[in-house]
Amino acid sequence: MTETPLMPSANEAGSFKMFRAMVGIGIACALAIVATYQLTLPVITANKAEALEKAIFNVLPGAATRVNYRWNGRRFEKISPDIHGRDVIYVGLDKDNQLIGIAVEAGGQGFQDAIQLLYGFDPYKQHIVGFQVLESRETPGLGDKIDKDAAFKANFNALDARLNDESTRLAHPIVTVKHGAKTHPWEVDAITGATISSKAVGVILNNSVQYWAPLIHQHLDELKE
Amino acid sequence: MKTGNLWFIFINASLINNFVLAYFLGICPFLGVSGKLSTASRMGMAVTFVMLISSMAAYGIHAFLLWVDAPFLQLISYIVVIASTVQLVEMFIKKFSPTLFKALGIFLPLITTNCAILGLALFQTNKGYNFLESFVFALGAGLGFTLALVLMAGLREKLDFAEVPAIAKGTALTLLVAGILSLTFMGFAGLGG
Amino acid sequence: MQQKSPGKLQQFFHFPEGDGLATDEFIKGLWRENPVLVQVLGMCPTLAVTNSATNAIAMGLATLFVLVMSNVLVSSLRKVIPKQVRIATYILIIATFVTVADYVIQAISLEVHKALGAFIALIVVNCIILGRAEAFASKNTVWKSLMDGLGMGIGFTFALLLLGTVREILGNGTLFGFPFFPDSFQEWVIMILPGGGFFTLAFWLLFFNGMKARKKDNHTEVHPEKESVEEVYV
Numbered sequence: 036m037t038e039t040p041l042m043p044s045a046n047e048a049g050s051f052k053m054f055r056a057m058v059g060i061g062i063a064c065a066l067a068i069v070a071t072y073q074l075t076l077p078v079i080t081a082n083k084a085e086a087l088e089k090a091i092f093n094v095l096p097g098a099a100t101r102v103n104y105r106w107n108g109r110r111f112e113k114i115s116p117d118i119h120g121r122d123v124i125y126v127g128l129d130k131d132n133q134l135i136g137i138a139v140e141a142g143g144q145g146f147q148d149a150i151q152l153l154y155g156f157d158p159y160k161q162h163i164v165g166f167q168v169l170e171s172r173e174t175p176g177l178g179d180k181i182d183k184d185a186a187f188k189a190n191f192n193a194l195d196a197r198l199n200d201e202s203t204r205l206a207h208p209i210v211t212v213k214h215g216a217k218t219h220p221w222e223v224d225a226i227t228g229a230t231i232s233s234k235a236v237g238v239i240l241n242n243s244v245q246y247w248a249p250l251i252h253q254h255l256d257e258l259k260e
Numbered sequence: 261m262k263t264g265n266l267w268f269i270f271i272n273a274s275l276i277n278n279f280v281l282a283y284f285l286g287i288c289p290f291l292g293v294s295g296k297l298s299t300a301s302r303m304g305m306a307v308t309f310v311m312l313i314s315s316m317a318a319y320g321i322h323a324f325l326l327w328v329d330a331p332f333l334q335l336i337s338y339i340v341v342i343a344s345t346v347q348l349v350e351m352f353i354k355k356f357s358p359t360l361f362k363a364l365g366i367f368l369p370l371i372t373t374n375c376a377i378l379g380l381a382l383f384q385t386n387k388g389y390n391f392l393e394s395f396v397f398a399l400g401a402g403l404g405f406t407l408a409l410v411l412m413a414g415l416r417e418k419l420d421f422a423e424v425p426a427i428a429k430g431t432a433l434t435l436l437v438a439g440i441l442s443l444t445f446m447g448f449a450g451l452g453g
Numbered sequence: 454m455q456q457k458s459p460g461k462l463q464q465f466f467h468f469p470e471g472d473g474l475a476t477d478e479f480i481k482g483l484w485r486e487n488p489v490l491v492q493v494l495g496m497c498p499t500l501a502v503t504n505s506a507t508n509a510i511a512m513g514l515a516t517l518f519v520l521v522m523s524n525v526l527v528s529s530l531r532k533v534i535p536k537q538v539r540i541a542t543y544i545l546i547i548a549t550f551v552t553v554a555d556y557v558i559q560a561i562s563l564e565v566h567k568a569l570g571a572f573i574a575l576i577v578v579n580c581i582i583l584g585r586a587e588a589f590a591s592k593n594t595v596w597k598s599l600m601d602g603l604g605m606g607i608g609f610t611f612a613l614l615l616l617g618t619v620r621e622i623l624g625n626g627t628l629f630g631f632p633f634f635p636d637s638f639q640e641w642v643i644m645i646l647p648g649g650g651f652f653t654l655a656f657w658l659l660f661f662n663g664m665k666a667r668k669k670d671n672h673t674e675v676h677p678e679k680e681s682v683e684e685v686y687v
Contacts, residue, residue: 052535053535053537053538056530056533056534056535056538056542057538057541057542057545059533060530060534060542060545060546061545064336064545064546064548064549067549067550067553068332068333068336068549068552068553069332071332071552071553071556071557072332072556075556075557075559075560078560079556079559079560079563082559082560082563083563086563144268146449147276147277147449148272148276148277149387170567172277174446174449174642174646175504175624175625175642175645175646177642281647282647283501283647284496284497284500284501284647284650285497285501285575286497287496287497287500288494288496288497288580291493291496332552332556335548335551335552335555335574335577336545336548336549336552339544339548339577339578340541340544340545340548343541343544374578375497375575375578375579378574378575378577378578379497379571379575382571382574382575383571386570386571426666427659427662427663427666428659428662431493431655431658432655432658432659432662433655435651435652435654435655435658436651436652436655438651439648439649439650439651439652439655440648442646442647442648442650442651443643443646443648446646446647446648
């Protein structure tokens, strides 16, 4: 290496010089960060909205637009499409603005780490119409089949989530059964070699549907308007 | 549900998603300071200690940044706070417990650039843990790091007596052992699931 | 904080001194002093995000950007920054560029940003960047530091790509997402698991060590009985 030590003696500086350098660089850095943030923010927001929309339309076949609603404890209120989270549901409308289904985010513990997924729910027939993994770190080649295995995904084309007579909870909780043992429409047929991940999906869906399905059933009119 | 959740966070951070063996965080000290069992355990202690403190600090900063609505300052404030925490901890220990300082002393400055600390702060924010959960997460991550480091040091002390081809000596061999350790730790997956 | 007069500008891009285009500063990072394969620095991102070639490239480019920018800035400010606070300012500068890179990646592709996750932010603590700022950029001209940053950054990307391609081809049967093998190929899942990262890097290091050992043998004719006994592998 041909490094030439250029460190000048002026570097042994007093506190004013230190202060000046730190503050100067601090201000320059702050400007750079804020400028980038402001420039990229609209693009990022648009990208995120697009990605979410794609996922929603994927789990709600036939949907053309979506409206976000938040459960405030008493009723569903319409909110800006930029807000999302655990207490938000996405109502999918078809071309004639008719409610065709509701997409809900749900999450829980998988085999490796938390799984985040989005599922579509049909409030008329009271069944799940599809789901998509938003985020997971399941073992590649085994656990991550929950998002790829066609036979497994077929479980969710019309997964029974009917409410009981009092409309307080599901008539039959959603359960994952061993591969090939599915006999009822509310059962999920697990993937061989990825039983724990499959079970996790069942549990996550069950928890979420048990909570949302009665609410949606009771307040369906608020969502339809 | 609540305590079960905390227990799970602990198991998850220490074993299932061990910081070193599954997330590759803190590989530098893992490769560098794992030669001897005694140094490895002390390094582990130092990291756990700093992790706990910086995790709490990061929790505070995150709350503050949310309050002033400046998410873009997250990274820069985390790194500055971690660096200064390490300095403070160092001065504090030096003053109040010279014995502890002797044990941890030389490792503390090294920890500033340890990605496991920053990684911990970022992960706990991404996962949206509350204060108690963050604390347990930091404890689990620190102990998991110590465990990996101590296991590695034990293995390497044994390997010193083995005959190894010259080209495999050093980092390559350590990495091979680390790979096998990482595979063994995969056996923990599904614990508490 | 930028240059104030043309005189200073000339000082920054100080071509003379006999370093010409400083090609050596560029080339050394590619091979002789490759940050990953020779210096074994920056291991976290090297292992964590190389489960596919695309991720490896994205991570490499992000690091390259931060490395070049921080090298240039540190070296152009090297006479203004007092010695006592230099590490703090370097970290500030690096963290700024990493934040910038983070947002730019997020704007370009959410997919990539999701795949790299927290590891983009963790570029801050990549020892290569602080190491180059302290060991090189703080003592050399802007031009030389730029070349050094480019060389080291490309060397880093190259090493990541070596790992990423091997792991993706064997572990997923694809390269850059395109099928690489006929369908009958059974993927070696272990390669994209964390353990595979350790193994792949270990094998590349073995490979390069072996090449080096062989080169040494050719140069010096083998003298097994001399002091280089350990150097001659069995």
